[in-house]
Amino acid sequence: MDTQTRPFRSVLYLPASNERAMDKARKLPVDAIIFDLEDAVAADEKLRARDVLDDALAAGGYGMRMRIVRINGLDSIWGKADANVVADMDCDAVLLPKVDGPEQIDALAQHTGDLPIWAMMETPLGMLNAAAIAAHPLVAGMVMGTNDLAKELNSRPRADRLPMMTGLGLCLLAAKAHGVVIVDGVYNAFKDEEGLRAECNLGRDMGFDGKTLIHPAQVDVANAAFGPSVEEIELAQRQIAAFDAAQSRGEGVAVVDGRIVENLHVATARVLLAKAAAIEAIAAE
Template sequence: MHTIRSALFMPASNARAIEKARGLACDAVILDLEDAVAPEAKASARAQALQAAADGGFGGRTLALRVNALDSEWGIADCEAARDAGFDAIVLPKVSNPDDLSAARALLGDVPLWAMIETCAAMLALPTIAATRGLECLIAGTNDLAKDMRCTPGADRLPLLPHLTAIVTAARAHGLIALDGVSNVLAETPELAAECAQGAAFGFDGKTLIHPAQIALANRAFAPSAERVAWAKAVIAAFAQPENADKGAIRVNGAMVERLHLSEAERIVTLAR
């Protein structure tokens, strides 16, 4: 799985949107059968998503499919159809406990799973959800989580910050990708930039998006800055010096760095590539 800075939800019912997604600068495309599709269009959207996966043309982008919840009238059929359709991952909405993942796994076989954490029950079960076999990614479903909590996040998302921290922590503990929730700001604005920067500061790998206009900001926010890359290269170079081979801590550019910083520097340089 390559780095995902930007994961764009696209309604699977919209053929023009799917075609456009093949040329966008996002790292992942999530064809959506759930929130973005009206009930009367669910079956045709599923068929269109399956055809898109068969046709390919998404280049190096990760292609995922968000199915409907398994307890809906469409969820089981979505999973059965997607099992061998060629998607890189299946996004499961409203995962509230490990049993939801197990039920999906029985239908999907070995297709990697991405779990949307968007209920209060999911937050309480987060450690066991994150430990589930075959899970590859946790997505913060911030809109639905705020609704379930009956909170009003505001621009600073203050009521959600403990939950965002918990999602990142669970992902890191189990080697999973962590994606921040969507922003409802559809243009490249200071508000969207601030939310992307906040997600990056919290440690998310990237952000889920709902409009192509959001891609460039997310890609910039979740990529290491030039200053960060320069620091990482300096740390790597310093530890590579023969006189530092056996040292656990050294001075680099007037600051103390340890071996743990070397590991982080190597990750940053790899990500920058």
């Protein structure tokens, strides 16, 4: 399953020190899990968390869910050891916090080899260097760290996220230009379902592939917002059928619901249907 069709609707953070949470995640309908060795783990638990996580990943049971491990920064006292351990873990990618530029990706790769790298985008310098970060051959994904970015900007929280828009847009453009996955930042009020839904819809409209989550209660909302709707699937099927029929008549375009359908619309429709099929496969596990 390639990254263009693989769903990343819901990406759940889990503390790597919490065995119970990691066990429960094996049955959650999430597309990806970020096993966190950084912010979610207290300093006196850091070393134990590595062993707990290694055991959990070795035990398996996560099915088609992408397994991403967030390490501590390489400039911390734990970061390099984290990277060395993660290189031998049964995971799909390593997530590096506070990436300012591609040189930090190079430094991590010295420890993790050819393991795909995801970059936390959460600093002003990272926003300005987003294109260079996304262009790195080992970077497979970008994660918006909106809490840290808000702190760095000294911005106020707003429902429309206006202070975030420049940074979000720069990272989106970089990710789309270089074909890497990009997921939106967390929504902190995990009991506010309507607020989460509104922010998910905004992120989906902008072009994000999914949403990072801090609580399992947020999963269903994110999956619904970032997954193809029944109406979108039906429209995609009609667009493909109409275009195929037009081509059989020697015509280059079709019309569906009063709108022109060209090659580019059909390509988008096929990706949407492939993603819907992948979602069905995950749900059937």
